[in-house]
Amino acid sequence: MDPQxxxxxxxxxxxxxxxxxxxVVIVGAGLGGCAAAIALHHHGHDVVAVLDKVRQFTRLGDSLGLGENAYKLLARWGCNIKEIQEIGNQxxxxxxxxxxxxKVxxxxxxxxxxxxxxxxxxxxxxxxxxxxxxxxxILMNSDVVSYTDTxxxxxxxxSSGETLTADLIVACDGIKSLARHLVLGSRDDPVSSGYACFRxxxxxxxxxRADPSRNAFLNEDSVNFWIGPDTHVVQNTLRGGKEFNWILTHKDEGDIxxxxxxxGDMDEVRRxxxxxxxRIRHAIMSTEKCLDWKICYRKPLxxxxxxxxxxxxLLGDSCHAHLPTSAQGASQATESAGVLAVCxxxxxxxEVKVATRAYEKLRFPRVRVSQTHGEDLRDRWHNVLKNVEEDVDIDPEMVKIKASTYLHNRPLYAFDAEKDAIDKWEEVASRVRAELATGKVGPL
Ligand SMILES: Cc1cc2nc3c(=O)[nH]c(=O)nc-3n(C[C@H](O)[C@H](O)[C@H](O)COP(=O)(O)OP(=O)(O)OC[C@H]3O[C@@H](n4cnc5c(N)ncnc54)[C@H](O)[C@@H]3O)c2cc1C
Incomplete structure (x- = not known):
């Protein structure tokens, strides 16, 4: 479907x-929480509040991708996705x-x-x-400190002591989710991916802009990746050159x-x-400051x-965080929002419990594909040039995004998560009803 x-x-x-x-009460007004609010509202449910612990939002983070799989849903829910497209990289x-x-x-x-x-x-x-x-x-300064699963x-x-009840609570509280501990019954510790990004x-x-040693990628919107052994750099130039972003992924041997x-340590970046x-070296080396983001996994829940x-x-990063190379964190959160609302x-x-259990069963295999695409791509980029002579041509398919898995998996972007949920509903719902009848819900 063309979103336009x-x-x-x-x-x-x-x-x-x-x-x-x-x-429905939603915890967390990040992109996942907002998508959940919009999807649930579209499907006629009553979103009584979206809570966030911060007092106000600031312009945090840097480059984030929103794929066709997400914006087709947002468009269906009545969002003018042109607003996103206009400020995205052209x-x-x-x-x-x-x-x-x-060399390209x-x-x-x-x-x-x-x-x-x-x-x-x-x-x-x-x-x-x-x-x-x-x-x-959207209720700011609303820090959820406990949940009661009755x-x-x-x-x-x-934290103010106020208690809210709802037919459903959707916890979109991010990578350090408190709700996740309730759902799991224990803490799950982050597992280092072995990499971090300077950004x-x-x-x-x-x-x-006037310096020819630094302005090669400043004249127009562009995206380039430089791949090398165990490292890669992403450059993203936006708004015709008014905004510039680089991300250097490196082996993470430290303990940040x-x-x-x-x-981030700019001396280490320069090294x-x-x-x-x-053409990109001097633009990076002359940068005054950067951030150092440790990239962690959470084991699949x-x-x-x-x-x-x-x-x-749970929804979004609280249950399915992605590596940056997946470029799908926000898009998969949007898909999850649509599937939950449909269920x-x-x-x-x-029978709300049939819906929530069907939601997790429908979403789990899909996000695993998306998460492993990111791991696969990082590994291909970091390994392809090892032990390869300068004059040997690399097969472009080896470094393209989704190249090795594309043939074996359904493409990520053409997917319609809501339609998929409807198509699979009878089978999944009957499986869930059978599990609930025995009192034994199978793990994902
Ligand atoms: C500061 C920041 C910067 C990021 N930068 C990038 C980036 O540059 N590129 C990229 O691809 N991805 C980035 N991400 C991740 C990306 O936003 C997510 O992968 C995606 O949008 C899905 O996020 P989410 O809504 O599930 O979680 P998040 O975006 O993490 O949102 C979670 C929200 O829950 C709120 N919250 C947490 N705990 C509580 C609580 N107890 N009570 C109430 N509210 C709570 C938080 O304040 C936050 O607003 C960033 C995330 C954050 C938080």
Whole structure:
């Protein structure tokens, strides 16, 4: 479906099959929480509040991709996705280059990779606006400190002492999710991926723009990758050169904390970038400051749904965080939002647990494909040039995004998560009902 086609048709919100509609509270107003609010609202459910612990949002993060698989759903839910497309990277293709000299090893459409790459903070602003346009309250400074998993109405408590109940609580509380501990019954510790990223995002100064040793990628929107043994650099130039971002992924032998805010060591960056293609080298080396993001895995969770009421569910990074090379964190959160909303519309009010258990069963295999694509791509990029002579040509398919798995898996981007949920509903729901009847819900 062409998303533009959808937004030119008059938008119509669906009517909930439940009377009264299910009351839903969402924890976390990140991109996942906003997508959940918009999807649930579209399907007629009553989103009573989206809670976030921070007092206000700031422009955090840097490049984030939103793929066709996400924006086709957002368009269907009545969002004007042109607002995203206009501020996303306008380059038609991305180039994958050899580390030390920049030789182009492969080129492919940007839409095959991450869709529209823009600043996470800018995309977040738009998602928040879409939530507000639907008159869904976003309650800031609302720090959820505990959950009570009682049937039929679970509850949560804020640091203020206030307690909220709902028919369903959707915990989109990110990589360090508190709700995840409730669902698992124990803490799950992050597992180092063995890599971290140095990242910088800034507006180039007039001096940098005028300097031929640093301005090779500043004239227009562009995306380039330089791949080398155990390392790669991503460069993303946005807004016709007004904004510039580089991300250097490196072996993580140190012990930096898992944080979005950890300052990076520019001396170490300069050491790592000393032999990269000179056209990007000086732009990186002259950067004043950067962040150092440790890239951690979470082991796939055995469940995303609370054990007693089955009415507290995880969504987004709280249950399916991705590596940066997947470029699918926000897109998969959006898919999960659509599938949860669809499942809730396919059950009677007293069968919410069938919907939530079907949701996790439908989503788990899909996000595993998306997560492993990111691991596969990183490993191909980091290994392809090892022990290869300078004059030997690399097969472009070896370094293209999704190249090795593309033939074996359904392409990520053409997927319609809501349609898939409807198509598989009968089979999955009957499996869930059988499991619930025995009282033994199988692990994911
Ligand atoms: C600061 C930051 C920067 C990021 N930068 C990038 C980037 O540059 N590129 C990229 O691809 N991805 C980035 N990500 C990750 C990306 O945003 C996510 O993968 C994707 O959007 C799905 O996120 P989410 O909504 O599940 O979680 P998040 O985006 O992490 O949102 C979780 C939200 O929950 C709130 N929250 C957490 N705990 C509580 C609680 N107890 N009570 C109430 N609220 C709570 C948090 O304040 C936050 O707003 C970033 C995430 C963060 C938080």
């Amino acid at each position: 086609e959808v937004i030119t048709k008059p938008y119509k919100r669906l009517v909930s099959p439940h009377d009264p509609p299910l009351r 380059a038609p293709t991305m180039k994958i280059r050899r580390w030390h000299d920049g 090893l492969a080129e492919q459409p940007l839409m095959d990779m991450a869709g529209y790459i823009g600043h996470r903070g800018d995309y977040h602003d738009i998602f928040l606006k879409w939530v507000r346009e639907r008159s869904i309250p 049937s039929p109405t679970p509850s949560l408590t804020l 910088a995002y800034f507006s180039p100064s007039p001096e940098m 904390p898992e944080s979005w805010f950890q300052p 790592l970038a000393a032999d990269i293609d000179p 055995p469940t995303w749904v609370s054990p007693e009421s089955h009415r507290i569910v 809730l519309s396919l059950v009677e009010s007293d």
